[in-house]
Amino acid sequence: MMKSLTHRRLAELADVYGGLFHLKMGQLHMVAVSTPEMARQVLQTQDNLFSNRPATVAISYLTYDRADMAFAHYGPFWRHMRKICVTKVFSRKRAESWASVREEIDSFMKNVDARIGSSINIGEMVLGLTRDITYRAAFGSISEEGREEFLKIMQEFSKLFGEFNVVDFMPWLGWISYQGGNLHKRLDRARGSLDVFIDKIIDDHLEKKRNKKNNEGFDGLEEDMVDELMEFYDENGGTSNLGSAVGITRDNIKALIMDVMFGGTETVASAIEWAMAELMKSWDDLNKLQQELADVVGLDRKVHESDLDKLTYLKCVVKETLRLHPPIPLLLHEAATDTVVDGFKIPKRARVMINSWAIGRDKNAWDEPNVFKPSRFLEGGAPDFKGSNFEFIPFGSGRRSCPGMQLGLYALELTVANLCHCFNWTLPDGMKPYELDMNDVFGLTAPRAVPLVAIPSRRLT
Structure with missing residues (x-):
């Protein structure tokens, strides 16, 4: 039964049962929406009734009982958390986040250049890049030494988010000790590790804030997301008065940081790898893109942020990648009340x-x-992905659409542009483009089943 819950299997079932169909999984009612018309009904016509997010036992526990934005139910608390993210964490005015993208991509390109002529695992390298970008944006330079430890914590969280737990479907089976016992021990360990790590980060930031106030030499450190969140920090949270400006607790900060790390790491890395794979499978499109890059940028420098708006074909490549390989293949919502759709x-x-x-x-x-x-x-009138064209919703639509879309797109466009502009690519061992395996693996994202491996050679003069 669980195998029916992948994006591909649900699409096959939709061919038989239509764009809206019901599954009963244990005690859970599940509804699959697979056509633009039905998506419009849910995400626009009745958006207010479908703005809650479902959460498994593991997700609820690891997000401190939905203390974050991604899984909080729709309401005053969620609106406040989203406002913080949109105006502070992901804002275009927040120069540090965008600078971290540029600088980490610059470092990444040097790493690729150092491996000219040898086979590289693009997916693995790109995942390292997006982790570095989000880590730096979240924690700045104050906690560089803890990067590896934090990435291990995040990997365990990712596994636990996707772990099958029979209790999610049949709560009365919670007494089964081999299932509940082992999983709950892992959940406790994972959350305990995150507590230790981010409590230290928050304490460091509180000290940084105090020292800055006393002019004790902290002016040179860049502002990071934790600094932004600390503006709202209140150990008691002020959660009894949700209608006004709410303070956020340590648990809120921890949960929001996990949102940022998950939302900005695997999703962006997967999209970059898919874009490069599709281009290497379609050499005509890769040649068109490289010609545009040569015409707009020239062959004597890397791609800069100011070039992106002039790269029309690059934008088309990114859109087509997101159409075929949306960062999150299944967008999960929950009905807030009984309702009728179609x-x-x-x-x-x-x-x-x-x-x-x-x-x-x-x-x-x-x-x-x-x-x-x-x-x-x-073509004129081609759909866009900003949420009003329901045949193209890689970032969702309505109230629960992705708040980090602009920052994620920026990292995606700048990385793909530079990989295609700075290097020519060949497949290893004489592999032909049509031999590339384009299957995916279902999870929170849908990454490539077989990592993309290719050989770079220098293109710039």
């Missing part, structure tokens, strides 16, 4: 799975839906 009753607390992967390949919405064709976005 004549069908959806019960309260039903888990609603918006299959953005299937929607991006809908044969009624797209010409040649399974073919990588960036030029489709050069």
